[in-house]
Amino acid sequence: MKEISLHILDILQNSITAGASLVELCITEDAEKDIFKFYIKDNGKGMDKEFLKNVTSPFTTKRTTRKVGLGIPLLKLAAESTGGGINISSELGVGTTIEAVFSYSHIDRQPLGNIVDTMFTVITAYENTDFLYIHKSGDREFKFDTREIKKILGGVALSEPDVMAWLLDYLKEGEAGLTAE
Amino acid sequence: MKSLADLEEIRKKASAGVGMRKDTHATRIVVGMATCGIAAGARPVMTAFVEEIGKRNLEHVSVVQTGCIGVCRLEHIVEVMVPGEEKVTYVKMTPEKARKVVAEHIVNGNVVSEYTIGNAE
Numbered sequence: 001m002k003e004i005s006l007h008i009l010d011i012l013q014n015s016i017t018a019g020a021s022l023v024e025l026c027i028t029e030d031a032e033k034d035i036f037k038f039y040i041k042d043n044g045k046g047m048d049k050e051f052l053k054n055v056t057s058p059f060t061t062k063r064t065t066r067k068v069g070l071g072i073p074l075l076k077l078a079a080e081s082t083g084g085g086i087n088i089s090s091e092l093g094v095g096t097t098i099e100a101v102f103s104y105s106h107i108d109r110q111p112l113g114n115i116v117d118t119m120f121t122v123i124t125a126y127e128n129t130d131f132l133y134i135h136k137s138g139d140r141e142f143k144f145d146t147r148e149i150k151k152i153l154g155g156v157a158l159s160e161p162d163v164m165a166w167l168l169d170y171l172k173e174g175e176a177g178l179t180a181e
Numbered sequence: 182m183k184s185l186a187d188l189e190e191i192r193k194k195a196s197a198g199v200g201m202r203k204d205t206h207a208t209r210i211v212v213g214m215a216t217c218g219i220a221a222g223a224r225p226v227m228t229a230f231v232e233e234i235g236k237r238n239l240e241h242v243s244v245v246q247t248g249c250i251g252v253c254r255l256e257h258i259v260e261v262m263v264p265g266e267e268k269v270t271y272v273k274m275t276p277e278k279a280r281k282v283v284a285e286h287i288v289n290g291n292v293v294s295e296y297t298i299g300n301a302e
Contacts, residue, residue, distance in 0.1 A: 010215075125245065164235055
């Protein structure tokens with residue numbers, strides 16, 4: 001993976017596959033403390049202790065078509081190669097939280113990349129799942145909650161072209177606001 | 182700046198029946214979005230499809246995601262399902278190829294055979 005936002009897209013798919021109705025993504029960039037971290041918290045079906053213990057192994061997957069799953073192992077490798085790591089907690093019937101911590105300034109830390117496209121992709125593809133997205137950078141914050149958006153939209157679909165265009169611009173502007181002078 | 186008030190306007194317009202999409206999506210574009218697909222560049226392909234479909238206002242087409250289609254070395258893979266026709270599997274897709282598939286296949290009904298799996302193997 002060239003970008004952290006691609007890892008995030010990958011892990012978000014796990015939450016969706018687990019049947020989550022609400023997925024929370026929080027990214028924190030803190031250059032002063034030299035930390036780049038994010039967590040993804042879902043209310044999906046969760047994992048039992050045995051599965052959780054082996055979940056970072058490439059040979060652990062819920063897939064039935066083959067025996068390997070690389071999403072979590074790749075994220076683990078990316079985080080650990082910057083001196084960070086990942087932490088996963090899960091409870092059956094309650095949900096799963098995965099956290100990844102990177103060293104902000106480490107040469108091997110991938111850039112966050114195009115997080116707008118990641119969010120746009122999952123929001124429009126999975127209308128039945130709600131997403132809470134929080135991106136903190138220094139003392140600035142951008143927050144986006146699809147529950148608010150859907151409330152305003154009433155019954156109008158997120159896949160409506162006008163709505164999708166709005167979403168894309170809104171996300172882009174929100175992200176740009178984090179780095180603007 | 183886009184605001185929530187703009188969204189309110191969009192809702193009013195849509196509720197009035199202007200440009201409302203129908204739920205009966207006949208044609209399906211299925212994009213592989215597992216780890217292999219994402220690493221091979223599924224995201225820009227996915228957004229290219231969504232944008233192109235929106236731009237052309239193709240109401241009968243829906244873009245959906247799926248897991249690993251099973252031929253990771255040919256990622257990025259996209260399947261196009263037109264009712265009454267055989268499924269077409271496109272491989273090694275890029276955003277440019279995606280736009281061409283929309284124009285040639287979805288709109289004009291001609292399969293872009295040079296991008297299909299049959300041509301790659």
